[in-house]
């Protein structure tokens with residue numbers, strides 16, 4: 296483990312949703328552009344061991360890493376902004392920390408001592424922070440929650456101690472706060488920031504840098520005032536202005552001098568950052584030549600954070616095609632035979648994302664049918680692939696009762712089902728399941744390899760034969776139905792290396808109709824838009840051009 300890493304702790308004050316995850320990711324991008332090896336870790340104060348069981352409607356999407364951990368969606372931001380991949384050491388929760396301490400206590404590792412928050416929990420937190428430092432120059436540690444929350448106290452105490460452990464040139468604190476503009480007074484107010492910093496200092500943490508979320512750039516005199524009251528240097532008061540596009544944040548921070556201030560405080564000298572790629576990206580995002588609309592037919596449509604990575608991946612696909620991508624959220628439960636056309640005809644492509652449970656399934660099947668029959672691009676992800684298969688079986692292959700056992704346990708034609716036995720390449724074991732295992736921790740999670748067939752939409756997009764993509768699901772394509780589907784024009788374009796697990800399906804006589812068992816959205820970034828999203832948006836653009844011409 297490297298002991299030369301330096302640490303940046305990011306806390307948040309005043310209120311939640313100020314964009315701490317994004318700020319941490321943007322700081323990471325800036326430092327990476329100065330040639331530093333960076334990773335980012337999220338410490339979450341909630342009791343769940345991981346967010347795997349949390350409702351995306353309340354908490355936003357569950358992000359999946361290559362190594363198969365189910366993580367906070369902020370890890371998605373991190374991967375979109377920096378190049379080091381995230382893994383299980385990048386996200387710890389109170390639950391995970393306590394779980395580990397309690398297991399040690401049960402094994403007698405504390406030698407009869409009384410196990411307490413300080414030092415046992417705080418030591419466990421500090422060990423977890425060090426775990427992320429392997430092979431990197433900088434570890435950015437984002438503390439979830441807001442200063443003042445009871446549950447984040449052990450994390451704050453741990454990071455307070457950390458600076459003393461590693462020395463002051465190796466650890467700094469950045470506090471994200473709000474400087475609201477009060478229109479009736481016609482001025483911005485610094486009091487919430489003062490109070491938040493006071494709260495932070497009461498637990499022994501003196502921030503080194505303040506990132507001030509605000510609607511307009513802070514004037515010199517406001518910066519001086521904040522510096523004076525909060526005891527930070529004036530050039531450490533950074534305007535974090537609201538921006539149109541999240542990928543502008545690194546550039547804004549740079550203009551405010553944030554990266555050089557960090558380097559000064561941490562005593563690192565790397566010279567000017569290379570920001571041309573970020574500038575070029577913003578340029579392309581801000582001047583799209585075309586526009587397309589994608590209908591996302593799903594369940595959690597009133598909280599856009601539930602589909603965070605998906606939304607971003609669609610925008611990335613737009614960037615590589617010079618297209619602005621408008622997202623239309625359609626609640627699948629509202630789609631019926633009468634309104635289907637009306638709800639979907641304005642779109643240039645339909646995307647059915649991942650999901651769980653039977654709610655809204657028939658609406659999604661209608662959407663897939665509409666896309667297939669109207670030659671509108673269709674992209675089905677995980678559950679969306681199951682939908683594509685069921686729809687094709689029912690309406691093209693004549694298997695009219697085809698269904699998934701997740702939606703109807705007793706279906707006579709279980710075309711999507713729980714595979715009872717399959718080879719798992721990640722654990723190199725044969726996995727067994729029965730009807731009882733469906734509620735347990737039996738998901739196929741993390742990156743698996745997939746072999747692509749030549750001359751398919753998938754192969755044309757990836758231009759590679761073997762790909763690795765991330766999974767999070769239980770149900771699989773039932774190979775007993777391979778033959779009737781293939782005979783009726785469905786193409787299996789990607790499988791696990793042995794051919795046992797179907798990974799991608801396509802419709803042959805359709806310009807772009809594809810369902811994949813994995814979640815490509817987790818691997819897309821603005822600098823490297825995912826090939827399937829780039830290809831889907833291209834097809835949507837071609838569809839829109841054709842329809843305009845008619």
Ligand code: GLN
Nearest residue numbers: 649650677678768769770
């Ligand atoms: N519910 C489906 C399964 O478990 C799909 C999961 C998903 O879309 N992530 O297989």
